[in-house]
Amino acid sequence: MTNTPKAEILISKGGFWFPEAISTQAHQVDQIFHFILWASIILFLILTVVVGYFLYKYKRTPENTYAKKHVTHNNVLEITWTVIPLVLVLFIFYWGYSGYLKMTIPPANASEIRVTGRKWMWQFDYPNGNKSIGELVVPVHTPIRLVMSSEDVLHSFFVPNFRVKRDLVPNRYTRIWFEAKRTGNFQIFCAEFCGDGHSDMMGVVRVVTASEYQKWLKESGAAASEGVPLDQLGEKLYTSKGCNACHSTDGSAKVGPSWKGIYGATHTLASGQTVKVDDNYIRESMVDPKAKVTAGFQPVMPPFAGLLNDREIAGLIEYIKKLK
Ligand code: HEC
Ligand SMILES: [Cu+2]
Incomplete structure (x- = not known):
């Protein structure tokens, strides 16, 4: 239960278009992106040159006779400009689709972690x-x-x-998988x-070595808070x-x-009633935040029932008490 670490700055490493590729599949995405980008740039340049050249070559002058010629079609040309892009597009489709399948179907030995999105936090549940x-x-x-x-x-x-x-969709499960190539x-x-807190809905993937991971699983479990003084536990939580x-x-409203x-103050609720901020009120505010909504705020706090055990709730109360 350390404080959430800071993520590496995205633009500090990697190329011009992409941050550093950390997962095993990332290079596939980058390759196809670069292929499409360069194919578009090259085609654009060729077409621009050809258009410019034709503008010059076939410009109307008293001498040239092209303008008076009635051209309807040219089979060779039409087949060429249909078949070449078709082959190109089919190639990109094949490449993209097979890459998409690789990215969507996790290997059978993948370990599973559940992710819950909630306004505005990410929650992760480990096996x-x-x-x-x-x-x-x-x-x-x-x-x-x-x-x-x-x-x-x-x-x-x-x-x-x-x-x-x-996307995370209510009442439905979506899947994704990855394998990280380095720690960080x-x-x-x-x-x-x-909604309001969308831009703050951030998190960090902390990639650690296998032994650090096992250690983390042990140390951050319920047993880890044992022995930590309540107010310090609350501060960590x-x-x-x-x-x-x-x-x-620090007193500033977010x-x-x-x-x-x-703690100990009297608060006005959205309903107009007043309430004294004591242990019971704080506990209820965590477990069932919509029961008493503080005036001047939206009822957007997610309920923490089931996410905090009794000792953790007590820790948070003790921590809040100390913030005079
Ligand atoms: C998504 C934003 C959000 C998060 C995350 C959040 N809260 Fe809240 N909280 C609110 C809002 C908004 C209110 C005021 C409205 C209400 O009372 O429901 C509030 C009210 C409270 C109150 C009552 C405060 C008062 O002055 O009356 C307490 C206590 C509280 N939250 C504790 C917590 C604890 C503990 C956590 C973390 C475990 C937490 N909150 C996480 C948004 C949040
Ligand atoms: Cu979100």
């Missing part, structure tokens, strides 16, 4: 029961299959370094506009559970109210 928010931890040189779904609106899971992107921290974006996307601790100095 051993671990959960992480905002940070996907995976072993290097291992095929990983993601089974993804959304709890609210459409989101889209996009990792530019891996060249993988797929890579940016996850939401690539489908999903503030970032690791993604509360920091919407709540500040999507949600700041936590600074709220």
Whole structure:
């Protein structure tokens, strides 16, 4: 449960068109992109030269007779300019489609991680029961299959370094897979506009060695919070559970109210009632945020019931208490 690491800057490595290719399939995407790009550039140049040349050659002058000639068709020319592009397009289709199949069908030995998109966070569920928010931890040189779904609106899971992107659809599972070629921290974006917090809906794929991965699975499980003082546990959860996307601790309002100095204060709710911010109110705000909505804010906080155990909830309460 470390703080979410920063991702590598996308433009710091890689080529002019793409950030560094980290997944095993990324080079296929880049190759076909470059092929189409250069085919288009070359065809464009040839056509421009030919058009220019014809403009000059066949320009109307008192001497030339072309303008008076009635040309209807030319079989050889027509067949040529139909067959060449057709072959080119079929070739690109074959290349693209076989690449698409490779990218969509995960190898049978891939390990599965579940991804849940929610306004506005990414949640990852690992085979051993671990959960992480905002940070996907995976072993290097291992095929990983993601089974993804959304709890609210459409989101889209996009990792530019891996060249993988797929929508998350409510009530349906979509899949994607990748295999990372080196360790590092890579940016996850939401690539489908999903409301106010869309541009903050970011995450990091942390690619680690196989032994670090096993260690992480052990250390970040429920047992790991054992022995950590409650307020320190709460401080860690503030970032690791993604509360920091919407709540500040310095008094500035974000999507949600700041936590600074709220403990013991009296808050006005959207319903006009007032409520004292105590342990019970804070607990309810996490587990069932829509029960009491703070005035001046939208009811957009996702419920954390099932995502926080009792000790974690207590930790967050203790942490909020300390923010005077
Ligand atoms: C997507 C944004 C978002 C995230 C993520 C989020 N919250 Fe909230 N939270 C809100 C908003 C908006 C409100 C105010 C409306 C309401 O009361 O539901 C709120 C209200 C609260 C309140 C009541 C505050 C008050 O001043 O009345 C508490 C406590 C709280 N959140 C705790 C948490 C904790 C703990 C987490 C992380 C585990 C978290 N929130 C994550 C958006 C968020
Ligand atoms: Cu989104």
